Amino acid sequence: MIASFNLPELALFALFGLVFGSFASAVSYRLPRGEPVAVDRSRCPVCKTALSARDLVPLLSWLVSRARCRHCQAPIPWRYPLMEFALAVLFVAAGRLAHADLMMAVCLAATFLGLLVIIVTDLEAGIIPNVVLLALVPVALAYRSCLGWSLTEGALGAVFGFALPWLARAGFRRLTGRDGLGFGDVKFAALAGLYLGPGGIGPFLVVAGGLGLVMGLLWRLSGRGEVFPLGPALCVALLIAVAFPEWLSLGYPE
Numbered sequence: 001m002i003a004s005f006n007l008p009e010l011a012l013f014a015l016f017g018l019v020f021g022s023f024a025s026a027v028s029y030r031l032p033r034g035e036p037v038a039v040d041r042s043r044c045p046v047c048k049t050a051l052s053a054r055d056l057v058p059l060l061s062w063l064v065s066r067a068r069c070r071h072c073q074a075p076i077p078w079r080y081p082l083m084e085f086a087l088a089v090l091f092v093a094a095g096r097l098a099h100a101d102l103m104m105a106v107c108l109a110a111t112f113l114g115l116l117v118i119i120v121t122d123l124e125a126g127i128i129p130n131v132v133l134l135a136l137v138p139v140a141l142a143y144r145s146c147l148g149w150s151l152t153e154g155a156l157g158a159v160f161g162f163a164l165p166w167l168a169r170a171g172f173r174r175l176t177g178r179d180g181l182g183f184g185d186v187k188f189a190a191l192a193g194l195y196l197g198p199g200g201i202g203p204f205l206v207v208a209g210g211l212g213l214v215m216g217l218l219w220r221l222s223g224r225g226e227v228f229p230l231g232p233a234l235c236v237a238l239l240i241a242v243a244f245p246e247w248l249s250l251g252y253p254e
Contacts, residue, residue: 003100010095013105017091018058020113021084028083028117031132032125047072058084079120087116097243107143111136111195111242115235118188122231128184133191140194143242153197161193161201162186185230192238200241208237 005013027037029045042051049071055061062081069076090112098105114136118128144154165186172180189208193201211233219228240247 005095005098005100005105010092013091013095013109014088016109017088018084020091020109021087021116022056022058022080024087024113024117024120025080025083027132028079028120028124031117031129032121032127044069044071044074046074058088083116083120087113090116093243101146103142104146107139107146108242110139111143112239114139115239119232119235122184122229126182126229128182128188128231130187133187136191137194140191143195144197147245149197153199154194157193157195157197157199157201158190159193160198161196161204162190164201164205165189181230185234188231188234188238192234192241195238196241196245200245204237204241207240208234211236 026042029035030037042056043049044051046069049069055065055070059081062076065076067076067078068074091109094105094108094112097108114132117132121127121129121132141151141154144151165181169179169181169183169186172178189201189205192204192208196204208230212230215233216228216230220226
């Protein structure tokens with residue numbers, strides 16, 4: 001029988017997911033605006049009133065306030081409870097996927113948190129924050145260590161992950177005079193290579209490309225223009241790869 005965390009432990013993962021989901025929503029709002037992440041208190045973006053602890057209870061505060069600021073009655077966007085709920089689900093998934101390995105659970109949870117922040121910032125502001133990519137580098141190294149994978153191969157994967165999209169970007173620009181990929185996408189692919197190694201970067205790019213085609217089509221059908229953020233597709237592809245490496249023929253060590 002495969003070991004796993006018990007129900008109370010998974011409930012604790014969900015609780016941590018709610019708390020870090022609130023943190024992720026604040027980070028994804030502040031980073032594109034150049035605001036300090038961990039120093040300043042949370043404030044209503046409309047009336048600028050500093051929020052107290054009663055305003056910051058994940059999900060519950062939003063429900064009790066009926067999705068409105070307690071001070072100015074401005075509507076509170078759905079992004080906040082959705083991110084809190086999503087990360088609670090993802091943290092529970094991390095606990096389930098880790099098979100009672102706490103370090104692996106932490107690596108997966110931290111990865112999911114970073115990916116969620118990137119998805120939201122790219123959708124809302126069209127950027128993949130460097131600070132989030134850098135924060136995920138030690139997480140990627142710890143992830144490989146948990147699986148017994150070579151750190152040297154991880155570094156080689158990062159090189160491949162950077163080089164292949166960069167060459168594609170340079171070639172597209174030479175042919176069309178336009179950028180087909182943002183440089184943030186190239187840097188993200190390097191991070192994916194660090195996680196997956198040289199053997200995983202090819203399948204990852206194929207999956208990300210397929211997801212990008214689907215998401216790009218939906219983006220255009222919704223009338224948002226021809227240029228669409230690729231970050232969400234890259235994030236979903238990496239999430240699948242780190243959660244189920246056997247799906248990309250990477251496998252877990254025996």
